[in-house]
Amino acid sequence: MKKINRWAVVILLIGALCALTACGHKSSNSENKATIVIGTKNFTENLIVGEVYALALEDAGYTVKRVPNIAGSVIHSSLINKEIDMYPEYTGTGLLSILKLDLMTDPKKVYETVKAEYEKQFQVTWLNYSEANDGAGLVIRSDLSKQLGITTISDLQKHASQLRFASQGEVDQREDGIPALEKVYGKFDWKSSKVYDNSLKYEILRNNEADVAPAYTTEGQLVNTNEFTLLKDDKQVWPPYNLAPVICDEVLKANPNIAQVINKVSAAMNISNITALNAKVDVNKEEYEDVAKEFYESIQ
Structure with a gap:
């Protein structure tokens, strides 16, 4: 019998250990995926929604780093400066506060406008917007x-x-x-x-x-x-503030299935259930992580 080279044994062991590590994420995918940095603004709703995004991405095999409680005045800069990869934003905020454009009241038109301008000016993608409108x-x-x-x-x-x-x-x-x-x-x-x-x-x-x-x-x-x-704003004075994730183009290009994972989450959010989630934290004093987990499990 030939002698086994001890370095070959070491290489085999290292390879086996790496394979085990790559399977450590909760996912049906065996590939080793990227780490995604999710930021959130410093109020209840954004914290909950960002945590739901994080749970969905972890379930899809990604490692997620959470950066919570970023001031609303700087979170856009954090994204542009690549300190975070994505965060939950609002279409009206993008239109009026970031882009400084004229007020619009049609939700689809507002979304299409911010989506086009963010791509052009910042190389940032707006994924699908949800029914939830925090206006x-x-x-x-x-x-x-x-x-x-x-x-x-x-x-x-x-x-x-x-x-x-x-x-x-x-x-x-x-x-x-x-x-x-x-x-x-x-x-x-x-x-x-x-x-x-x-x-x-x-x-x-x-x-x-x-x-x-x-x-x-x-x-x-x-x-x-x-x-x-x-009360219903029956003459539509105020712009819509529909929830939607914004993500750096290069991150989405490297990880294209993020869109499918997060769009599924957005499709499940509406004014009624987002209001109920906020109430669990702000009225019932539950922890936002627990509330987000319960909601995510309910939409799987």
């Missing part, structure tokens, strides 16, 4: 909604003189706040208007200290429909 809105106490028949902002404008407005200060002057509403709906002649901290608005409404307040359309407290009614 601006107005919330009214549900008892008054029923009593006065107020379900739309047009209805609200007609009854403004009977209602107390819980302002957040800047919304009264900001171009896309009350001035934008009054330009389209007419003047809102409130019975009274006082400035409150945004974090207190639902407590203020619940305690009958005010009747109407600015809101975002997927805030967790809005699951309490017996207390709070989100």
Whole structure:
């Protein structure tokens, strides 16, 4: 029998160890895939959605590095500077805050515009947008909604003189706040208007200290429909803020099946279930990682 070269044995052992390591990810794929760096903004919804993206990619065989709680003012720069590979963004933010383009209200047109401009200017791809729209809105106490028949902002404008407005200060002057509403709906002649901290608005409404307040359309407290009614922007003053992942072109080109994995997640998200997820964290005080895991498992 020939002697086995000891270096050959070492090489075989190393090869076997590498093969075992490559199979360590939770995936039906045997190939060794890339590490994807997912960033998230510093608020509940973005944290949840980013975690769902991460779980989906891990399930597809990728290693994911999470970079949570990035300030909204710098997260785009983090992507462009390749500090992160992708993050959950909003179409309205891309249109108005990043691209500085004119306001549009058609969701598909907004998406197509930001998708084309991000590709042209930044070499960044917008994957499919979801139904979930975290846009601006107005919330009214549900008892008054029923009593006065107020379900739309047009209805609200007609009854403004009977209602107390819980302002957040800047919304009264900001171009896309009350001035934008009054330009389209007419003047809102409130019975009274006082400035409150945004974090207190639902407590203020619940305690009958005010009747109407600015809101975002997927805030967790809005699951309490017996207390709070989100009014329909029937004349479409505000732009859509549909959730969608943005990813660096070079990362997507090297890992093209990311699009299929993440688009499946986006297709499962809508205003109703995103609001419910936010409520589990902000109202029920559950951990966002647990909430994201439960949701991801429910859509597999």
